[in-house]
Amino acid sequence: MKQLIATRLMQLVAVVLIVGTISFALMYFLPGDPALRIAAGRYGPDMMDNAISDMVRAELGLDQPVIFRFLAWMGDLIRFDLGHSLVSEAPVIDEIAVQLGYTLWLSVIAFVLSLVVGPVIGAVAGLFPGSVFDRGALLVSIALRAVPPFVLAIVLMMVFGVTLRWFPTAGFGGWSHMVLPSVTLALGLAAMSSRVMRDAMTEVAAAPYFAHGRYKGLSDRTVVMRHGLRNASLPVVTYLGLQMVYLVEGVVVVESIFGFPGIGHALVHAIIARDVPMVQGTALAMGGLFVLLNSVVDLLCLKLDPRLGAQTVSRSGRRGA
Amino acid sequence: MTQSVLRGICASVGILALTMAGGSSAPALAAENDGILDIASPLEISGLDPAKSGYIFSRMQAAETLFTVNRDGKLVPMLAKGNHVSDDGLVWHVSLRDDVLFHDGTPMTAAIVADHLNRIFARPGVLNRAPITGIHAHDGEIEITLSEPFSMLPAFLAHYSTIILSPASYDDAGEVTGIIGTGAYRVDEVTPPLQVKMTAFDKWWNGRAGIDKVSYLAVGRGETRAMMAQSGDADLVFSLLPVAVNQLSGDPEVNVAVATIPRTRLLKIDAAKPFFDEVTERQALSLAIDRKAIAAVVMRNVDLAATQMFPPSITGWNNADVPALAFDPQKARDLLAQAGWVEGADGILEKDGQKFSVTLRTYASWPDLPLIATALQSQLRAVGINLEISVGSYTEIPSGHADGSLEIALVTRSFSMVPDPLATVMSDYGPGGADWGAMNWQNVEAADLLADLGRTSDEQARAQLQEKLTAILQYELPTIPVVWSELAVSASAKLENLFVDPFEQNYYLSDLRWAK
Numbered sequence: 001m002k003q004l005i006a007t008r009l010m011q012l013v014a015v016v017l018i019v020g021t022i023s024f025a026l027m028y029f030l031p032g033d034p035a036l037r038i039a040a041g042r043y044g045p046d047m048m049d050n051a052i053s054d055m056v057r058a059e060l061g062l063d064q065p066v067i068f069r070f071l072a073w074m075g076d077l078i079r080f081d082l083g084h085s086l087v088s089e090a091p092v093i094d095e096i097a098v099q100l101g102y103t104l105w106l107s108v109i110a111f112v113l114s115l116v117v118g119p120v121i122g123a124v125a126g127l128f129p130g131s132v133f134d135r136g137a138l139l140v141s142i143a144l145r146a147v148p149p150f151v152l153a154i155v156l157m158m159v160f161g162v163t164l165r166w167f168p169t170a171g172f173g174g175w176s177h178m179v180l181p182s183v184t185l186a187l188g189l190a191a192m193s194s195r196v197m198r199d200a201m202t203e204v205a206a207a208p209y210f211a212h213g214r215y216k217g218l219s220d221r222t223v224v225m226r227h228g229l230r231n232a233s234l235p236v237v238t239y240l241g242l243q244m245v246y247l248v249e250g251v252v253v254v255e256s257i258f259g260f261p262g263i264g265h266a267l268v269h270a271i272i273a274r275d276v277p278m279v280q281g282t283a284l285a286m287g288g289l290f291v292l293l294n295s296v297v298d299l300l301c302l303k304l305d306p307r308l309g310a311q312t313v314s315r316s317g318r319r320g321a
Numbered sequence: 322m323t324q325s326v327l328r329g330i331c332a333s334v335g336i337l338a339l340t341m342a343g344g345s346s347a348p349a350l351a352a353e354n355d356g357i358l359d360i361a362s363p364l365e366i367s368g369l370d371p372a373k374s375g376y377i378f379s380r381m382q383a384a385e386t387l388f389t390v391n392r393d394g395k396l397v398p399m400l401a402k403g404n405h406v407s408d409d410g411l412v413w414h415v416s417l418r419d420d421v422l423f424h425d426g427t428p429m430t431a432a433i434v435a436d437h438l439n440r441i442f443a444r445p446g447v448l449n450r451a452p453i454t455g456i457h458a459h460d461g462e463i464e465i466t467l468s469e470p471f472s473m474l475p476a477f478l479a480h481y482s483t484i485i486l487s488p489a490s491y492d493d494a495g496e497v498t499g500i501i502g503t504g505a506y507r508v509d510e511v512t513p514p515l516q517v518k519m520t521a522f523d524k525w526w527n528g529r530a531g532i533d534k535v536s537y538l539a540v541g542r543g544e545t546r547a548m549m550a551q552s553g554d555a556d557l558v559f560s561l562l563p564v565a566v567n568q569l570s571g572d573p574e575v576n577v578a579v580a581t582i583p584r585t586r587l588l589k590i591d592a593a594k595p596f597f598d599e600v601t602e603r604q605a606l607s608l609a610i611d612r613k614a615i616a617a618v619v620m621r622n623v624d625l626a627a628t629q630m631f632p633p634s635i636t637g638w639n640n641a642d643v644p645a646l647a648f649d650p651q652k653a654r655d656l657l658a659q660a661g662w663v664e665g666a667d668g669i670l671e672k673d674g675q676k677f678s679v680t681l682r683t684y685a686s687w688p689d690l691p692l693i694a695t696a697l698q699s700q701l702r703a704v705g706i707n708l709e710i711s712v713g714s715y716t717e718i719p720s721g722h723a724d725g726s727l728e729i730a731l732v733t734r735s736f737s738m739v740p741d742p743l744a745t746v747m748s749d750y751g752p753g754g755a756d757w758g759a760m761n762w763q764n765v766e767a768a769d770l771l772a773d774l775g776r777t778s779d780e781q782a783r784a785q786l787q788e789k790l791t792a793i794l795q796y797e798l799p800t801i802p803v804v805w806s807e808l809a810v811s812a813s814a815k816l817e818n819l820f821v822d823p824f825e826q827n828y829y830l831s832d833l834r835w836a837k
Contacts, residue, residue: 032714032716032717032720033716033720036716036719036720037714037716039445039716040714040715040716041367042367042368042370042372042373043372043373043445044367044373045686045715046735046738047372047446047447047482047738048715048716048719049719049755049756049757050719050720050722050723050756052445053719055445056445087367087368087373088367088368088373088513088514089368089370089496090368090513095513098512154544154548157545157548158548161548161552161554162548162551162552165552165553168552168554169545169548169549169552169554170361170538170540170545170548170549170554171359171516171538171540171549171554172515172516173516256541256542257542257544257545258545259361259515259538259539259540259541259542259545260515261512261513261514261515261516265514266514269365269514272714
């Protein structure tokens, strides 16, 4: 486990350097004058013109050679300073702290909701393959995954916000504001995880050890809880790590639609406005989060299946020999 | 494992769903009557610097300017009490109201205001475009010295970037860290880029606002804003899309108000390019545009078809005497033929071996612009002009102007950023043109008229000059107006005293009341 954590820490450093460099390069190579874009982000289209963008260019030193600007950013990063937003001029770390906080809340709630719904439905469907429930679950999950998040969001807003008026259609500040955005995200996540769980559970239910458990007289409940869920959870937990990508993609869309001040919304605006420090800061935060969450997934997998740890040790042992 | 277990699970899920559906009779969570005035608008808070987001704080009456535009469209003092100008027009004295307190309790003094204006003058914004040579506090007044007479100074001092803030709004480095203004509402909390929360300020110099708490939310998507209006989550929603106006008009819980605003969708053209260098070519282009069709289909209001640059709501600038811009494709073809353009084998006009094929730049941050561009493409094709449409960032308009690569662009231009349209007209149609205005268009008479207007404060004299200038713009067409704009606002039926300010200077929140 210590080796895993050490490896992940090294990966984190690599991610920081690679993500930071790539995002800097991407921003640099995007067509268009960055001073104009930054001026537009700051002052809006009606105020922005070449005269203001020249002032911005001079203020930010955008006419300096790109290598100097990159080295300055690297120097700041080594001092754990992400710099200031070129648009709002607030420290990037402060902006990310606020926005990442909202996104994390949204993501965690969506994730938990999807865990409550997806794997449970998947497990039941997997225990009864070919049943009406299984086929119904397949239909619903395909429909939910096929519908883009923004369409799903608008449908939920229409039904639960406008028609039933159970939850606020948009905004943030209270738990009720979290419901529709997190359900939008959770349904997409649950659609996939339920299918992964269903297939894993079908496989486990057909395994000899599962049948053996029942032959030796264990109750259905005990067989499922002791032998079924644990074994079927392994691919699901691994898959949950991959689902972070969907979550990030969904968060960008969902935050914009629901007027939610998250990191996805911030990233989109930062890219449009060529706010390089904000792009780097948000990309670093997301990259770091990926490494962290994948580490948690790995640790969970180790916990669920200790044989994985033993295999790692034996491989290291062979390499050492 | 028996099928009965599965049936049990299905039954449980069904019961749960029924229980939730039964909850529809419960009190609505979303639109609860909490007494807070919830506002939704597309405008995001990009920073606390007044030049960046001052328009939000000024419209929300959190901060105020020395001058403003009243409900009749007249420029009047706000935090100023009055002003007088030296005979040579080079020194302006602005006296201040005596009874004004900032939200932190600090009294507003001439020294504070002068210091604040000097900070603003040093930053990007409109103030540093005025010929100001000094701003000082003198005998309890603000003394502003100029290098040349400048009649628009009060209008510049009504611009949102000149909102007056308390010294406590700045940190030691001179950056704005909070909005401590003098308005009807005190800012309690700002969560950039989306939210502002405010409370009525008890010691506002103009009384007390009728509603105690206000919450502002920036919502970029028009569909979301419309749904917030429908659901009652927002009591006041600004900038409704045309389709939402129709949708909300039949809702008894919502009142929709629409005002024509000084903003025109127009074609910016490079008058030096061989396609547009003759006035007949520009007039032909204008005659080929069916503005009523565009206004009816895209803007959902046929009255928004532009007959000239300025809509009738802009007093003094809308010129009733000029012939209205018309749709006459046959006359357009005749004028183009007169200019030497002949139809090629493919139906596209040609002259000196060059096809009449140009790239029109536009941008999608105003969702109707790409639609209008597509309509223009079709309409101009009918007279033999080929338009290639390039939809990108709006920054490509000023960059194309600067490097000369822009041929034609469809843009939206506001004439009320500074609440005297002259400021924008002078910049856009003065010698050399401007990023968002004319391009390579020269007209000596127009330049002289603009120079005279800049020096003249007398209203009657200005009206005559404006009339001549608008006639030139209508004939010469350095830019070609397409459609005017409107601001659509929805207000909950619970609200009274809504006024939609066509100059977009003020939401008049302090006048709003909850209906009894």
